[in-house]
Amino acid sequence: MSLILRVAARGDGVAADGRHAALAAPGDTLTATGEVIAGPHHQSPPCRHFPQCGGCQLQHLDDESYTAFVADRIAVALDAQGLEAPIRPVKLSPPRTRRRATLHADRGLLGFTAESSHQIVDMRECHILLPELFALVAPLRALLQRLGLKRRIDVHLAMADQGPDILINGFAPQGLEAAEALTAFCEKHGVARFSVDDGVGPETRWEPQPVTITLGGIPVAMPPGAFLQATQEGEDALVAAVQESTGKAKTVADLFAGLGTFALALPAKVYAAEGARDALFSLRAAAQLRGRPIFPEHRDLYRRPLTVAELDRFDAVVIDPPRAGAREQTDALAACRVNSIAYVSCNPSTFARDAKVMVEGGWRIDWVQPVGQFRWSTHVELAARFVR
Known part of the structure; x- marks a missing residue:
């Protein structure tokens, strides 16, 4: 048996004897057969999709071990170059605060892809997205099915000053029925802007008022898909x-x-x-x-x-x-x-x-x-x- 000492850059635990183990936290024990016995820093992942969903790799770490991982990533990178520097305490964002994300949709599925895979994990809950963005996932899934989506696309979500901003890459629905469906969706769910890009640049289909993001106390016009x-x-x-x-x-x-x-x-x-x-x-x-x-x-x-x-x-x-x-x-x-x-x-x-x-x-x-x-x-x- 060997004690897990740290978490490596790709998220696997590293034991005292040099072995690596997936889904292991510092303080866990790795048996001779490769079984991970949970230690004091191994928490129960809050999301049903973990570890399949690639949106998170480390939900099994408590906050203490996760912040240590963040600082260690920097220290190890510096050490690899023969450098060292004072590293301050980590500023860690709370759960459910992500205000931008790229999801993927295909054949009635909508969510992040699985870890190291193109397979889409159909999102039914999420502990990292802002609640206002996650609330759009189910109705957006239904909308894309209604619009007849027949190929894989990317769905960019962001929270602007005026509300959710949606950009769809790879699909541009046409016709009156599609336009009415988009308008009804945006009105019902308080969408600030809905844009599509079928390869020739973003085309805005819904934007009742100019979309901005406030930076330094100043509203700045926010292009679709902006960083x-x-x-x-x-x-x-x-x-x-x-x-x-x-x-x-x-x-x-x-x-x-x-x-x-x-x-x-x-x-x-x-x-x-x-x-x-x-x-x-x-x-x-x-x-x-x-x-x-x-x-x-x-x-x-x-x-x-x-x-x-x-x-x-x-x-x-x-x-x-x-x-x-x-x-x-x-x-x-x-x-x-x-x-x-x-x-x-x-x-x-x-x-x-x-x-x-x-x-x-x-x-x-x-x-x-x-x-x-x-x-x-x-x-x-x-x-x-x-x-x-």
Whole structure:
């Protein structure tokens, strides 16, 4: 018999003798035959779909062991690059707070896919989605059946200021009967917007008033399928970390700015670089309407990263790249002379890779703030402050 010591990056428990076991928590015991005997941190999963549903991988962990997993993911990634840094207590989002998710539908099924599979788990309960979004699942399933869905599609759900925002990819129902059904569904369930995209771009079928998302206290026009931080609590934690990192900087460069999650929360002149035109236009319009000193530029930072000379014009830099990290931008960041850099990441491994380049360039990781907004998943986010 061997004690489970920790949970690895993909969610399996690691025993003292090196063996791995699925659905094991720290403190469990792994027998010689591979049976897992529950320990003090092994809780009863709240959802009937666990562990089949791929929306969650770690519902068997209690909060103490799950927060330890989130922090450990970051520490292990840093250690793999020969780095270490002060890791702050984890900011963990509560259950039922996810405000955006992508579900899948096919042949009367609607839900997340099974772990490491394309099989759809027909969602009948969910402990991570906002109740307002989960309440749409059953009626949306019925609507898609009524509309004659005959192929697999993606269903993007998000909570906007005005209510639920729905985008369907891969299906664009036609005809008067379909239009009436969509209108009746949206009216009955308080949908803020219903859009479809059959491969040529989103087409809005229902939007009684312009859909916005409030960022930094400012309503921003929200394009269909726009990126949002997964929970409000997660956004608040990341924004607070960025504000602390940039401090009293008078000029800030916000790279991969999106809709302006960070740019609109900073009391500074902000240059905002973003490659998605729809997000950039929304940020520009919101900033102009409120008279905020934000200067957006359409810029693909993978093809045309900021140079050292460009970066040196600012007091601080904020960067929030996709999961692939910011390899193309990191060399210039490492060489620039700004006072501080706030690095927001949704992938500890690529963050640690980029951080190594920064440290070799003379920077130090002042602190790392872990954020667990994808509760019970192996997906970990963070914000870190770099100083010279």
